[in-house]
Amino acid sequence: MKKYVFQRIIFSIITFFFIITLVFFLARATGDPLAELENDPRISPETIQKIRAMFGLDKPLYIQYIDFITNMMLKGEFGYSIIYKRPVMEVINERLPYTLALLIPAITLSNYLAYKIGVEIAWRRRSKIGSAILAFSIIISAVPYFWLALLFLYIFSVRLGWTPIFGAVSPGMSFNWSWEWFADYLYHYALPFTVLVFRSVFSYVLYVRNTAVDILGEDYVNVAMAMGLSPEKVKYDYVAKNALLPIVTVLGLRYAFLIDGAILTETVFSYPGTGRLVFEAIYGRDFWLLQGATVILALSVIIVNLVIDFLYMFLDPRVRYR
Amino acid sequence: MMRIESYKELWTVIRSNKLSLTGFIMLIIIVFIAVFANYIAPYDPYQRFYPPFQPPSPQHLLGTDDVGHDIFSQLIYGTRISLFIGFLSAVIGTLIGLLIGLFSGFFGGVVDNILMRFTDMWLSLPTLLFTIFLVAILLRSSQYPMIYGIILAIALTSWPSVARLVRSAVLSIRERAYIEAVKALGASSTRIMFRHILPNVASILVAEVVYRTSYAMLTEASLSFLGLGDPTTVSWGMMLYYAMVRYAVVLGYWWWFIPPGIMISVSVLSVMLVGMALEEYFNPRLRSRY
Numbered sequence: 001m002k003k004y005v006f007q008r009i010i011f012s013i014i015t016f017f018f019i020i021t022l023v024f025f026l027a028r029a030t031g032d033p034l035a036e037l038e039n040d041p042r043i044s045p046e047t048i049q050k051i052r053a054m055f056g057l058d059k060p061l062y063i064q065y066i067d068f069i070t071n072m073m074l075k076g077e078f079g080y081s082i083i084y085k086r087p088v089m090e091v092i093n094e095r096l097p098y099t100l101a102l103l104i105p106a107i108t109l110s111n112y113l114a115y116k117i118g119v120e121i122a123w124r125r126r127s128k129i130g131s132a133i134l135a136f137s138i139i140i141s142a143v144p145y146f147w148l149a150l151l152f153l154y155i156f157s158v159r160l161g162w163t164p165i166f167g168a169v170s171p172g173m174s175f176n177w178s179w180e181w182f183a184d185y186l187y188h189y190a191l192p193f194t195v196l197v198f199r200s201v202f203s204y205v206l207y208v209r210n211t212a213v214d215i216l217g218e219d220y221v222n223v224a225m226a227m228g229l230s231p232e233k234v235k236y237d238y239v240a241k242n243a244l245l246p247i248v249t250v251l252g253l254r255y256a257f258l259i260d261g262a263i264l265t266e267t268v269f270s271y272p273g274t275g276r277l278v279f280e281a282i283y284g285r286d287f288w289l290l291q292g293a294t295v296i297l298a299l300s301v302i303i304v305n306l307v308i309d310f311l312y313m314f315l316d317p318r319v320r321y322r
Numbered sequence: 323m324m325r326i327e328s329y330k331e332l333w334t335v336i337r338s339n340k341l342s343l344t345g346f347i348m349l350i351i352i353v354f355i356a357v358f359a360n361y362i363a364p365y366d367p368y369q370r371f372y373p374p375f376q377p378p379s380p381q382h383l384l385g386t387d388d389v390g391h392d393i394f395s396q397l398i399y400g401t402r403i404s405l406f407i408g409f410l411s412a413v414i415g416t417l418i419g420l421l422i423g424l425f426s427g428f429f430g431g432v433v434d435n436i437l438m439r440f441t442d443m444w445l446s447l448p449t450l451l452f453t454i455f456l457v458a459i460l461l462r463s464s465q466y467p468m469i470y471g472i473i474l475a476i477a478l479t480s481w482p483s484v485a486r487l488v489r490s491a492v493l494s495i496r497e498r499a500y501i502e503a504v505k506a507l508g509a510s511s512t513r514i515m516f517r518h519i520l521p522n523v524a525s526i527l528v529a530e531v532v533y534r535t536s537y538a539m540l541t542e543a544s545l546s547f548l549g550l551g552d553p554t555t556v557s558w559g560m561m562l563y564y565a566m567v568r569y570a571v572v573l574g575y576w577w578w579f580i581p582p583g584i585m586i587s588v589s590v591l592s593v594m595l596v597g598m599a600l601e602e603y604f605n606p607r608l609r610s611r612y
Contacts, residue, residue: 011439014439014443015443015446018440018443019443019447023455026455026456026459027459135341138341138591138594138595138598139587139591141594142536142540142587142588142590142591142594143583143586143587144540144543144544144547144583144586144587144590145544146544146547146562147562147579147582147583147586147587150562150565150566150571150579150583151580151583153571154571154574154576154579158571158572158574159574165572252446253445253446256446256447256448256449257448257449259448259450259451260448260449260450260451260544263450263451263454263548264450264544264547264548267547267548267566268566278451278454278548279548279549281458282454282458282548282549282550283549285461287458287462290454290455290458291455294451294452294454294455297448297451298447298448298451298452301446301447301448302446305446
């Protein structure tokens with residue numbers, strides 16, 4: 001077990017280094033970051049030299065790489081945001097809580113619902129309702145997050161006026177520990193959260209269902225039925241329980257997918273999270289901000305994966321006693 | 323090559339499932355629209371009409387957008403770019419995945435270990451986020467995102483699942499008797515891989531290319547929606563991007579933001595359903611699932 005824990009931690013660290021290296025080489029080695037300035041006749045070569053020295057771009061590539069890693073890992077420095085005129089890390093720190101508060105409840109609820117629905121429609125796979133839910137979930141997985149969000153925004157905010165049109169809190173409301181703030185926050189939270197959960201539940205139901213259907217075809221399920229166990233017992237103790245493991249395995253992937261969903265959903269609702277920050281960075285051509293958001297979101301994926309690996313240990317005794 | 327009987331069998335599989343049949347028919351219609359876009363669309367998608375923001379009318383079936391483009395014509399032309407980017411990036415992504423899976427499964431050992439760790443790392447990352455990052459990097463050496471840059475970026479983030487799939491197929495094929503026989507005859511590794519193993523994983527690839535196409539179409543739409551589309555082309559995602567930044571939703575211009583979303587959903591759905599049918603056809607074990 002110790003070996004397993006150790007292995008997972010090492011793998012996570014390697015993955016993080018891999019991502020940073022990837023980001024560095026893609027960002028630095030694919031071209032001169034100052035190429036655009038060099039073509040500008042208004043900027044003298046001396047100024048460009050100065051900028052080069054300022055950012056350490058005159059050093060050899062491997063020193064730049066070491067600088068890059070030490071700046072990120074030790075100082076938490078991700079450069080300077082052009083649109084916010086502040087350090088990137090400061091901006092991300094402000095925005096990250098909003099996204100995590102959206103993602104973690106959303107993934108918990110959507111997995112729970114998808115698991116329940118998936119097992120249920122696998123159990124009733126020959127019934128009308130089973131096929132109808134299956135067809136519906138296939139259709140929903142073809143609908144892009146952002147369009148679903150636009151549609152919900154149009155129906156619930158613009159037409160019905162039930163929810164606000166943008167933001168995480170009303171304009172002018174600043175954060176304080178009060179019920180008033182919390183109620184306002186929930187009022188803004190409801191719609192983006194619903195879109196995320198709705199879309200991700202149905203894009204996952206198919207997978208849960210197929211897993212459960214495969215289990216229904218196993219001999220031990222037949223034996224259990226032949227032994228005369230009640231269908232309820234077979235459904236919950238034999239099918240649902242065994243379907244849990246393959247589902248936990250893909251949790252990390254699901255979290256990563258949900259980040260993609262959050263980027264699109266937050267953009268539509270002008271929700272001030274890290275996902276919206278990605279859009280703002282694209283819109284304002286703010287490369288450092290995009291790079292920072294990418295690394296931090298990827299880091300959150302690594303941490304979630306590590307937590308899932310440990311969760312696996314409790315669910316699967318084979319891992320524990322290896 | 324597939325024989326006539328296999329086409330017949332494929333047709334039986336498609337016909338037996340209402341969803342597959344619907345997907346198949348929808349896909350034919352969509353491909354038809356893409357090919358004959360210039361005959362179907364009433365106007366040039368770049369032609370400007372006055373006034374902008376027109377509601378639907380007999381002249382402009384779905385009205386006009388903020389600069390006076392005919393939305394219906396843009397919708398028709400958007401089919402081309404969606405299918406083109408989706409299919410091409412799926413093919414490239416699948417080829418990358420094929421090569422990595424083939425090498426990994428065939429050589430095993432250290433090669434397999436390194437390649438699969440690498441694959442797992444890619445797989446665990448948020449796909450769209452890294453595609454955005456790749457496009458943003460390509461953007462630095464050009465004024466705007468280019469269509470081939472977008473294709474490359476989507477392809478580079480879509481191969482890992484193909485690599486895993488191919489690898490597991492190769493692992494089982496590698497152990498078969500005929501491979502041993504070919505080895506005994508002294509065939510080179512390259513020959514065994516490409517001549518004797520590749521044809522046996524080809525069937526997986528057909529279904530996978532179609533599946534990847536549907537995901538790539540969604541990714542392309544998402545990129546365009548976030549403002550990373552090629553502005554010299556018309557795409558559904560970009561139509562929605564302009565609709566969003568020009569407040570079409572708040573202003574209630576439903577004819578501007580509802581149709582592109584329906585087009586994306588319907589075309590992605592049809593490709594997805596055909597992919598499912600192909601997967602069932604090549605893997606009869608799955609047929610019992612439905």
